Amino acid sequence: MENELTRSISQDPEDRSDAQDGTSSEHDVNRSEEILDIKKETRTIRCRNKQSRSVHLPNTRETPLSRPSHGTAYALRLWLAACKSDEYVGSHPYAINKGITWAAGAARGRASGAIIGECADCLVVPIRSIRSGKIQGVECIAPEGENETFGCVDGGALILGNSMAKESTWYLVKGWASAVSIVFHHNQQVAVCSFGEASQVSIAQQISRTYSPDEIVILREVAL
Numbered sequence: 001m002e003n004e005l006t007r008s009i010s011q012d013p014e015d016r017s018d019a020q021d022g023t024s025s026e027h028d029v030n031r032s033e034e035i036l037d038i039k040k041e042t043r044t045i046r047c048r049n050k051q052s053r054s055v056h057l058p059n060t061r062e063t064p065l066s067r068p069s070h071g072t073a074y075a076l077r078l079w080l081a082a083c084k085s086d087e088y089v090g091s092h093p094y095a096i097n098k099g100i101t102w103a104a105g106a107a108r109g110r111a112s113g114a115i116i117g118e119c120a121d122c123l124v125v126p127i128r129s130i131r132s133g134k135i136q137g138v139e140c141i142a143p144e145g146e147n148e149t150f151g152c153v154d155g156g157a158l159i160l161g162n163s164m165a166k167e168s169t170w171y172l173v174k175g176w177a178s179a180v181s182i183v184f185h186h187n188q189q190v191a192v193c194s195f196g197e198a199s200q201v202s203i204a205q206q207i208s209r210t211y212s213p214d215e216i217v218i219l220r221e222v223a224l
Contacts, residue, residue, distance in 0.1 A: 075127075075138045082109030082124040090125050093143035098105030098177040099185065105160055106176060111140045115148040125157040125176045127195055130206045139176070139195055153195055157203050161190035163211060170213040172204055173220065182219075197221070 031196040051182075086102040089095060095106075107124045116122060120142045127137035127149070137151025156174065168189035171182050179191035190213070194203045199218060204216045 040187055059223065071149040072136055076135060078109060078111050078124055078138050078140065078150065079107065079126055079135055082107035086134055089123065090119070094141050094177075095143075095146055098181070100177065100180050103183065104176075104180040106151065109178060111148075111150075112149040113140065113150070116142045116146050119175055123176070123191070123193075126158060127151060127153060130155055130203070130210050132156055141176070153199070155206065157195070157207070158193040159190065159207075160193070161188070163190060165189040166213050168213065169215045169217055170207065170211075172200055172207070172216055172218045174200065178219070178221075 010026065083089070084107045085101055089103040089106055089108045090101040092108050095101070098214075107126075109124050110119050111122045111124065114119065120140070121212070122140040122142055125139045125141065126135045127139060128134060128217070129136050135151075136156050137149060137153055138146045139147055140150045141147045155191045158179065159180050170190040170192060171179075171180050171188060172192045172194055173182065174194050174197045176193050179193040181186045182191035192203065192207060200218050200220070204218060207216060
């Protein structure tokens with residue numbers, strides 16, 4: 001499977017100095033938005049398909065089958081009930097299709113929603129607060145790729161890789177599988193899943209203020 005992604009460059013040293021001392025201004029925001037749209041080029045991310053395999057299903061806590069609401073409480077229940085085993089998560093059909101054979105920050109469990117349906121076998125991907133790292137929501141991905149979000153998305157992301165690598169380029173993408181591929185298939189230090197494209201500029205700014213990497217690159221998917 002092949003996705004073409006659009007690349008945009010973010011942040012310069014002047015922005016980082018403000019991010020490090022914890023201050024921000026309207027000028028910083030405007031400058032960041034301007035820089036984020038300076039350069040564009042294409043980049044290809046490839047994921048290898050794997051053969052499906054049988055695994056021993058681990059004993060897990062009873063998984064929530066119905067959703068009383070779309071709130072954070074239900075999202076946390078899903079995360080706590082889901083299995084984090086590398087083998088079990090890596091054997092999910094969606095993970096196999098993307099060439100991901102281990103947990104890669106996600107879990108696997110049953111969830112119900114308007115999009116994924118009732119009692120769906122899903123990958124459960126945590127949405128963590130950029131500031132605190134606490135789970136504030138989850139994205140549930142069904143076997144065929146349908147996804148549904150529960151809890152809060154604003155101000156949240158999933159950072160994969162070495163978040164101490166401040167001198168490396170950090171890549172920002174909309175989906176979990178793309179983030180995993182960038183770090184583990186393409187040997188980059190850090191990738192950030194934004195859980196959608198609409199908030200990518202805002203997420204990049206928050207990442208810049210909180211972690212102060214030298215460079216943030218937004219990769220936007222282009223429909224083929």
